[in-house]
Amino acid sequence: MDVDYPPQAEVFRTRIRAFLAQHLPPDWSGGGSLPPEERADAARRWRRALVDAGLVAVSWPEEYGGAGLSVIEQVVLDEEFARWGAPERAENDLLGIELLGNTLIALGTEEQKRHFLPRILTAEDRWCQGFSEPDAGSDLASVRTAAVRDGDEWVINGQKIWTSAGPTANWIFVLVRTDPAAAKHRGLSLLLVPIDQPGVIVRPIINAAGHSSFSEVFFTDARTPAHNVVGDVGDGWSAAMTVLGFERGSQITTAAIHFGREFERLCALARDRGLLTDARTRDGLAWCYSRVQLMRYQGYRGLTSLLAGHRPGREAAISKVVWSEYFRRYTELAVEILGVEALGPAGAGNGEALIVPEPGTPNSPACWMDELLYARAATIYAGSSQIQRNVIGEQLLGLPKEPARAGIGAPAQSLRGEN
Numbered sequence: 001m002d003v004d005y006p007p008q009a010e011v012f013r014t015r016i017r018a019f020l021a022q023h024l025p026p027d028w029s030g031g032g033s034l035p036p037e038e039r040a041d042a043a044r045r046w047r048r049a050l051v052d053a054g055l056v057a058v059s060w061p062e063e064y065g066g067a068g069l070s071v072i073e074q075v076v077l078d079e080e081f082a083r084w085g086a087p088e089r090a091e092n093d094l095l096g097i098e099l100l101g102n103t104l105i106a107l108g109t110e111e112q113k114r115h116f117l118p119r120i121l122t123a124e125d126r127w128c129q130g131f132s133e134p135d136a137g138s139d140l141a142s143v144r145t146a147a148v149r150d151g152d153e154w155v156i157n158g159q160k161i162w163t164s165a166g167p168t169a170n171w172i173f174v175l176v177r178t179d180p181a182a183a184k185h186r187g188l189s190l191l192l193v194p195i196d197q198p199g200v201i202v203r204p205i206i207n208a209a210g211h212s213s214f215s216e217v218f219f220t221d222a223r224t225p226a227h228n229v230v231g232d233v234g235d236g237w238s239a240a241m242t243v244l245g246f247e248r249g250s251q252i253t254t255a256a257i258h259f260g261r262e263f264e265r266l267c268a269l270a271r272d273r274g275l276l277t278d279a280r281t282r283d284g285l286a287w288c289y290s291r292v293q294l295m296r297y298q299g300y301r302g303l304t305s306l307l308a309g310h311r312p313g314r315e316a317a318i319s320k321v322v323w324s325e326y327f328r329r330y331t332e333l334a335v336e337i338l339g340v341e342a343l344g345p346a347g348a349g350n351g352e353a354l355i356v357p358e359p360g361t362p363n364s365p366a367c368w369m370d371e372l373l374y375a376r377a378a379t380i381y382a383g384s385s386q387i388q389r390n391v392i393g394e395q396l397l398g399l400p401k402e403p404a405r406a407g408i409g410a411p412a413q414s415l416r417g418e419n
Helices: 007-023 036-052 071-084 091-107 110-121 236-248 255-272 279-307 316-343 365-378 385-396 411-415
Strands: 127-130 146-150 153-164 171-177 188-194 200-205 214-225
Touching: 007 071, 071 255, 071 279, 091 110, 091 127, 091 236, 127 153, 127 214, 146 171, 153 171, 153 188, 153 200, 171 236, 188 214, 188 236, 255 279, 255 316, 279 316, 316 365, 316 385
Parallel strands: 127 171
Antiparallel strands: 146 153, 153 214, 171 188, 200 214
16 A cells, blocks of 8 residues: 655645744643643744644635645644644634534635634634533434524524533534424534623533533523524534534544554553563553554545545544544553552642643653543544444444334434434
8 A cells, every 4th residue: 555645745744844843832742841821821822823834724725814735735734743742723723623614614605704714713713512412412413402583693592511612712603403393304503603692601511530621501592693504504414414524534644643652651651560561461552552553544544535525424433433442442551550550649630631741751640540531531522432333334334224212212313314
């Protein structure tokens, strides 16, 4: 298999490496060595450097503020940032650029593109995602948050949960039910809603590791202009699937780089504890190594599809299962290696982002325990492993559909998009 990138991609890679050598904040190390106030200031300076160099959304068209480059250049940028351990964009940027921004480019009106896309790049508009609800998580088509047309506006009532970046966002893209009489998948619409209004309340959720990565969002007669619909009214399911496709394809070739670094860190932990020759530990490490290689070649396969002009689709379910289950297993193996040491204090629990030591630095038991707790959520957010396996079995392999169970329904249908 030829996995060499075209010459123009390697030229761009050289440019990115020169940029990183010049602008990557010294003493960054993932931000962990800096106090919170200095870390925030360094992140702002870093983002400004990215904007000035035109590296925030390199594959977006130039007329919307992007660099007008191809998907391969975006992939190269992501790969080099991952290899250098460069600061990632803020969570709002990831939601705004990779999810909503790419969806607007695919489905949005010209007015929406020209208004929202530049504001995403400048961070004037900071986005979060409102999909899941207390009774509609894996079965996303069961959302009950309602939007009713009132003249030139939509009036929204309901609740969303597990909303990433909620406290720092000033806009939210929301899947709502606009036609309660329509079939389950047909009565939905995707709306763009301002958060800074009296009818919206954002309430952080503290997770098991003591961090507030997610929030609840409550809508009480909240309003948004009628033209803030992505795609057609009643076709929100298709728009939501486009968003989720971009979400699951966002780490197309970088997952193997990130998790490969974590594998090296895991090996260092086993070596430090004298367990590299332990049969059970070696078994676990071999499993982890094989999954990193699977991520690598699955990434190349996905990249080939993107370069052929296809959007991320059902195949993204494979990558989601592989990396999230790997995340869960390698953190479990780390805690097994640590033994009783892992039962010490599990992180600061101060709401700050998880700080992961770089390879070669001491492996903190508290940090590993934090990761173990967070990894549990990885098999649920962005599509639970159970649902993704149903998608793989039914939609990719053509296996029989899962029958409905009395009182529960058929979760496999939730991401199928059938009406």
